[in-house]
Amino acid sequence: MHSQASRYELRERTMYNSFSKALLGTAAALSFVASAAVAEEWRAWNIHSDGHPNTAAMDRFAELVADKTGGEVSVEVFHGGVLGTQPDAIEQVQLGAIDVGNFNLGPLGSIVNEANLVSLPFIFRDVDHMFRVMDGPAGEQVSAAMGEAGLLPIGWFDAGARSFYNNTGPINTPDDVAGMKIRVMNNDLFTGMVNAMGGNGTPMAFSEVYQSLSTGVVDGAENNLPSFQSVGHFEVAGFYSLSEHLIIPECICVNTAAFEGLSADMQAAVVAAAEEAAAYQRELWSEQTEASREAVTAAGVQINEIADKTPFQEAMVPVYEDYLAANPSMAELVELAQSTE
Numbered sequence: 091m092h093s094q095a096s097r098y099e100l101r102e103r104t105m106y107n108s109f110s111k112a113l114l115g116t117a118a119a120l121s122f123v124a125s126a127a128v129a130e131e132w133r134a135w136n137i138h139s140d141g142h143p144n145t146a147a148m149d150r151f152a153e154l155v156a157d158k159t160g161g162e163v164s165v166e167v168f169h170g171g172v173l174g175t176q177p178d179a180i181e182q183v184q185l186g187a188i189d190v191g192n193f194n195l196g197p198l199g200s201i202v203n204e205a206n207l208v209s210l211p212f213i214f215r216d217v218d219h220m221f222r223v224m225d226g227p228a229g230e231q232v233s234a235a236m237g238e239a240g241l242l243p244i245g246w247f248d249a250g251a252r253s254f255y256n257n258t259g260p261i262n263t264p265d266d267v268a269g270m271k272i273r274v275m276n277n278d279l280f281t282g283m284v285n286a287m288g289g290n291g292t293p294m295a296f297s298e299v300y301q302s303l304s305t306g307v308v309d310g311a312e313n314n315l316p317s318f319q320s321v322g323h324f325e326v327a328g329f330y331s332l333s334e335h336l337i338i339p340e341c342i343c344v345n346t347a348a349f350e351g352l353s354a355d356m357q358a359a360v361v362a363a364a365e366e367a368a369a370y371q372r373e374l375w376s377e378q379t380e381a382s383r384e385a386v387t388a389a390g391v392q393i394n395e396i397a398d399k400t401p402f403q404e405a406m407v408p409v410y411e412d413y414l415a416a417n418p419s420m421a422e423l424v425e426l427a428q429s430t431e
């Protein structure tokens with residue numbers, strides 16, 4: 091995608107080229123035109139705003155790409171979800187209308203079945219286990235399927251663990267979720283998860299959750315601490331209960347065709363930029379999780395430790411059974427993840 095400026099530049103260079111042809115010779119002139127023509131300008135989608143670790147990491151990604159590709163690839167990041175909701179942006183990156191997205195794998199499951207591995211409640215023991223799985227053979231299968239679907243992951247972000255929050259009191263058992271309307275991200279697994287506790291799982295765009303919590307359209311939601319804080323949900327939900335039922339990684343995902351259109355050198359530079367940005371994100375993430383915990387506590391939120399999470403895990407048995415009955419081909423991948431040390 092060429093902007094007005096780069097089209098102009100290209101025309102200028104082509105003109106210069108015709109003057110210099112006689113002096114430089116045809117071969118040199120052609121390579122000059124070719125290198126001007128491959129300059130890539132990518133647009134990137136990010137749902138978060140200033141102050142969130144992913145916003146800083148996506149900005150860092152853009153800087154690193156410019157640096158490492160010598161400006162041959164540039165990335166303009168659009169923060170705050172201004173390019174659309176996450177399900178829409180996933181489709182746009184798949185189609186190549188947007189080039190890059192920082193996506194949570196949750197809403198990606200309806201497009202890439204293998205990505206649903208990470209959306210099974212309590213599949214990972216903790217964040218380190220999740221990264222070990224994603225760095226191993228199970229993660230390779232998920233990545234390959236995403237790449238085939240047009241959404242190539244080139245870096246993995248930490249998104250901690252998601253827990254429930256609401257206004258009526260602490261949640262200690264699945265029975266405390268019963269009867270509550272809980273906002274979830276778009277994925278039948280998440281609706282099934284809340285429904286299996288006797289609640290009513292309600293998919294909704296992230297941008298609508300604040301208003302829905304404050305007007306009582308939903309009774310609660312679930313997210314990690316940095317997101318709970320950064321978009322102000324803590325102002326309208328006074329109880330955050332550490333159920334930690336989902337540990338879902340996030341990707342820097344590139345439209346596969348856009349990535350494959352780059353030379354091998356440029357591909358390596360873009361991947362190196364993504365890996366460095368991801369390492370930076372993970373550092374910021376642990377600091378921010380602590381800072382968010384302190385900030386929401388200071389604002390009066392009651393953070394509730396759940397002594398025994400087993401009843402929540404047991405309530406998920408029918409969710410796994412239904413999912414695997416409908417997706418028998420996923421059984422092997424689930425087992426691979428669960429048996430990863």
Ligand code: GTR
Binds near residue numbers: 176275295313317340
């Ligand atoms: C955040 C995540 C976003 C989005 C959001 C949500 O934690 O970083 O990508 O998925 O949750 O709940 O919709």
